[in-house]
Amino acid sequence: MKRNGYLNATPERLDATFTALADPTRRAILARLVAGEATVTELAAPFDMSQPAISKHLKVLERAGLVSRGRDAQRRPCRLEARPLREATDWLENYRDYWEESYQRLDALLDELKTGEGTSTE
Amino acid sequence: MKRNGYLNATPERLDATFTALADPTRRAILARLVAGEATVTELAAPFDMSQPAISKHLKVLERAGLVSRGRDAQRRPCRLEARPLREATDWLENYRDYWEESYQRLDALLDELKTGEGTSTE
DNA sequence: CATGTATAAAACCAATAGGTTATGAAACGA
């Protein structure tokens, strides 16, 4: 049930990707980049944090392949890269069956509690 | 385009979940738990690592809510919990449109390179 | 009751993460 067709992530890439996603600042940066390319200073602006701190976060994102950088004079515009996101999603999709099942069980239980009330196994 | 209906993860939960997923040992433990409950020693067996090390990994997984523990005499069986996996998946799904678009662009490019050869913009 | 088994907790260590300030370097604009 996996609509695949592309290559899979190595464990190292998953390590790097999930590590990168584990920080709220970096997730915010990614969210910003969905809207399009941005320079380091633009990315740093919303945060109460020094510029080198943001540069470090960007390096983590870059190491995971989540971000690539161009060049525009003295600026180094960042762009979001899709691949690791897809790979992480693919990895998690392997568990979809599992948690859908879990929630079906939960739904059934809630259903029983609601409609049952006295009608059920008591 | 989000088939939701359930609650969303707090940033702290996402931090904890992605942190937990960022380690290959912990991912392997999760994979094992899909097959059903397991004790700590069972989980530790495949790894060339001390028991306390595994206990620490389990604590990380527990802190993220990915694992819950029961009690069976001196054993503390671990079970996989679905919720954080679903929440992480949901978070990543927000990017699905983005990377599907990216890959369409890539596909189009590859197509052009393959079928075009000389027919294209040259 | 004594011993073995399953797990947790403590103390320790090296490496990494996440932040800081200060400095350096590349490119632009006057």
Place this chain on the structure above:
DNA sequence: TCGTTTCATAACCTATTGGTTTTATACATG
């Protein structure tokens, strides 16, 4: 050529991570 902007790098600090070994606890069983 000089100053300004944009960014990276270095050096430093503290807290956390991921591992170790050793010790303690809790239960089961002969």
